[in-house]
Structure formats: structure tokens, C-alpha cells
Amino acid sequence: MVQKAFLSRLKLTDFRNYPEAVLMLDGRHVVLTGDNGAGKTNLLEAVSFLSPGRGLRRAVLSEVSRVGGTGGFSVFAEVEGMEGEVSLGTGIDGDSDSLSRRLRINGTPARSTEELSDHLSVLWLTPAMDGLFTGPSADRRRFLDRLVLSIDPGHGRRASDFERAMRSRNRLLSEGRYDPAWVSAVEAQMAGLGISMAAARREMLDLLRHLASVSQQEPFPTPVLALEGFLDAAGDMPAAELEERYLDMLREGRGRDAAAGRTLEGPHRSDLLVRHREKDMDAGRCSTGEQKALLIGLILAHARLTANMTGFAPVLLLDEIAAHLDEGRRIALFDLVHELGGQAFMTGTDDAMFSPLGERAQFLEVDGGSIRRGPLLSTRLQDC
Numbered sequence: 001m002v003q004k005a006f007l008s009r010l011k012l013t014d015f016r017n018y019p020e021a022v023l024m025l026d027g028r029h030v031v032l033t034g035d036n037g038a039g040k041t042n043l044l045e046a047v048s049f050l051s052p053g054r055g056l057r058r059a060v061l062s063e064v065s066r067v068g069g070t071g072g073f074s075v076f077a078e079v080e081g082m083e084g085e086v087s088l089g090t091g092i093d094g095d096s097d098s099l100s101r102r103l104r105i106n107g108t109p110a111r112s113t114e115e116l117s118d119h120l121s122v123l124w125l126t127p128a129m130d131g132l133f134t135g136p137s138a139d140r141r142r143f144l145d146r147l148v149l150s151i152d153p154g155h156g157r158r159a160s161d162f163e164r165a166m167r168s169r170n171r172l173l174s175e176g177r178y179d180p181a182w183v184s185a186v187e188a189q190m191a192g193l194g195i196s197m198a199a200a201r202r203e204m205l206d207l208l209r210h211l212a213s214v215s216q217q218e219p220f221p222t223p224v225l226a227l228e229g230f231l232d233a234a235g236d237m238p239a240a241e242l243e244e245r246y247l248d249m250l251r252e253g254r255g256r257d258a259a260a261g262r263t264l265e266g267p268h269r270s271d272l273l274v275r276h277r278e279k280d281m282d283a284g285r286c287s288t289g290e291q292k293a294l295l296i297g298l299i300l301a302h303a304r305l306t307a308n309m310t311g312f313a314p315v316l317l318l319d320e321i322a323a324h325l326d327e328g329r330r331i332a333l334f335d336l337v338h339e340l341g342g343q344a345f346m347t348g349t350d351d352a353m354f355s356p357l358g359e360r361a362q363f364l365e366v367d368g369g370s371i372r373r374g375p376l377l378s379t380r381l382q383d384c
């Protein structure tokens with residue numbers, strides 16, 4: 001039985017176009033409607049800061065602070081989380097030039113934002129992801145790594161440690177006269193981390209594949225997923241052998257990598273391949289609408305997987321999700337989202353589009369950095 005982890009209160013201070021806003025939420029889905037530029041996506045972004053990383057816009061933190069504000073920002077949430085009730089507070093101070101945000105859990109400073117994954121899992125789908133299948137492979141890798149992160153919180157640390165080791169190797173090789181023992185040590189670190197990263201990604205794809213084989217999410221197509229670009233021919237080789245093989249590749253590739261100024265083999269070169277199963281076609285060659293439907297299918301499958309793995313349905317952030325769907329698909333999407341058993345935040349310009357949700361959702365109206373409607377809602381309104 002999947003349980004619900006949800007936000008019961010959200011408070012933003014100097015967050016984007018919100019000087020201050022407080023939302024009291026009752027655990028149902030949340031529909032945010034308003035004109036373009038009202039602040040709907042900003043609210044979703046605030047919720048995305050309740051998961052590790054840089055949020056759904058991958059923003060530079062200083063840009064998140066409200067223009068004309070104190071220079072800092074904060075997001076505070078009361079959550080019925082995976083370990084019970086918890087308060088989560090995150091943000092940056094006005095006088096700090098820190099690149100990372102602070103996190104407090106129940107008022108106590110946390111070591112890293114990774115600790116958020118113990119309480120809540122947050123997944124999102126935004127219009128910025130529409131070009132995922134046709135854009136650069138780095139976007140698909142990042143997308144895949146976020147999928148992995150929601151069920152394996154250590155994945156983010158492994159990926160950033162790998163990046164750091166790789167930068168260090170690139171720098172040593174570019175210097176020309178390097179100490180081979182030192183480079184070997186860095187390569188050994190890269191090999192261990194790189195193979196763990198590849199294994200975690202492969203495991204995620206296997207799980208999604210299995211889920212797709214046992215559950216349907218009509219009318220959204222089933223994405224067929226594969227990885228390409230790193231140790232493709234390795235098959236089911238044991239991890240220790242893979243590590244040896246990657247280590248050999250790095251050792252033998254030193255001259256070539258020094259000339260290229262970068263490491264040419266590794267998990268940082270993998271690509272996520274997506275196919276439309278019913279059409280038997282690469283996602284990149286599908287129509288715009290088909291790509292959107294595939295992306296929705298992928299996010300829903302992943303949300304279901306996260307719920308199965310953790311026992312708690314994730315919080316879903318669906319930005320402008322209804323805009324390009326016909327009525328039948330919209331109704332089906334709302335039903336699928338509701339069946340997941342979690343709390344979804346959905347945005348759009350027209351609240352009529354969300355009427356099929358009925359009593360399953362709280363409807364809030366966003367306007368120029370303020371939020372209206374709903375009996376339990378209080379905001380200090382920004383004059384606009």
C-alpha cells in the first residue's frame with residue numbers, strides 16, 4: 001500500500017516575485033492558475049527546492065532571490081513526510097556569496113541537501129523539458145540521473161565526485177609532466193565511481209522496463225529505454241571486471257585525452273535512448289505531441305516506480321501539463337496522477353481545464369506574486 005507524503009504548509013520569503021506568501025494545503029492536489037508571468041512556475045520551483053540539487057530551473061541561487069529584496073531567499077515547508085511530520089527550511093542569506101543553499105530539518109542545520117530525500121521525493125515535468133529527446137545528450141543524462149537520484153540518493157554524490165576526479169585528471173594530463181602514480185590514483189577513483197554510476201543507471205532502466213511490462217498507462221505511450229555510449233558491449237560483466245576494463249581504457253587513453261583536453265571515455269559520455277514502443281520509433285523522430293505524451297508516460301512510470309520503491313508516492317510538479325492535451329487525454333492524465341496516490345501541483349492559465357479534477361484538488365489563483373482563494377490561505381500581498 002503506497003502512502004502519501006505531502007506539503008501541508010509552504011512559506012516563501014523573497015523568492016523570485018514573491019515578497020512573502022503562505023499556502024495552507026490540505027493534502028489534495030494543488031492547481032495553480034493565473035496569467036503568464038503571474039508566478040505559477042516560481043511556486044513549483046520553490047517546491048522543487050525541497051529536493052536535492054538546483055531545482056527545476058537549475059537556477060543560480062542568487063538569481064532566485066527577489067529583485068529588490070534582501071538578497072537572500074527562503075522556502076519553508078511543513079511536510080507529512082516519509083519519516084512523519086517534519087519542517088524543512090532552505091535558502092540563502094542576503095549577505096552570503098555561497099554557491100549552496102542552507103538546509104534546516106526541524107530547525108537543525110543539515111549536512112547536505114541530500115538529506116531531503118529521507119522525507120520527500122519530488123519529481124517534475126516542465127515545458128523546458130519538451131526538447132529532451134532532440135536536444136543535447138547532456139540534458140538526457142541529467143534527466144536520467146535525476147530519475148536515479150529519487151530512489152538512490154547517493155547517486156548525486158557519486159556523480160559529483162566523479163566529475164571532480166575527472167577534472168583533476170584532465171588538469172594533470174594537460175600539464176604534460178605529471179606524476180604517473182598520482183594520475184593512476186585519480187583514475188582508480190574514477191573507475192570505481194564511474195562503474196557505480198553506470199550500474200545505478202542500468203538498474204533504474206531495468207526497473208522501469210519491468211514496470212512497463214506489468215502496467216499500462218493508457219493513453220500515454222510506453223517509452224522503451226536504453227543506454228548508449230559507455231562500455232556498451234560489456235553485457236553482464238561483473239562490476240570488478242568492468243572497473244578493471246575502464247581503468248585500462250583510462251590508462252591507455254592518456255595520450256589521446258591529453259591531446260583532446262578532456263576524458264573521452266566514461267559515464268559522462270552515456271546517452272539515454274528513448275523509443276516509442278507502440279510506433280517502434282526513436283523518440284527524437286516522433287511528432288511534438290507524441291514526444292510530449294512519451295515524456296508524460298516516462299514521468300508517470302517513474303513516479304509509480306518511486307512509490308513502489310519507497311512506499312510513498314512522490315510529490316509531482318506538472319507545469320503547464322494540460323495545455324497541449326485534448327480533453328480525453330487530460331481527463332486520463334488527471335486520473336493517472338490521482339491513482340498514484342500522492343500530491344501533485346499543476347499549473348495552467350485556465351482553471352476550466354482542470355475542472356475534471358473536481359474535489360480532488362485545491363484551486364489557487366496566482367497573480368503578480370500573490371495567491372488568492374481557498375479558505376485556509378493567507379498571504380501578505382505585493383502591490384502590483
Ligand SMILES: Nc1ncnc2c1ncn2[C@@H]1O[C@H](COP(=O)(O)OP(=O)(O)OP(=O)(O)O)[C@@H](O)[C@H]1O
Pocket residue numbers: 015016017018034035036037038039040041042043063064065066067349
Ligand atoms: N529574482 C526575481 N525577482 C523578482 N521577480 C522575478 C525573479 N525571477 C523571476 N521573476 C519574475 O517572476 C515572474 C513570474 O514567473 P513565472 O515563471 O513563475 O510565471 P508563470 O506564472 O509560470 O508564467 P507563464 O504562464 O508565462 O509560464 C516573471 O515575470 C519574472 O520576471
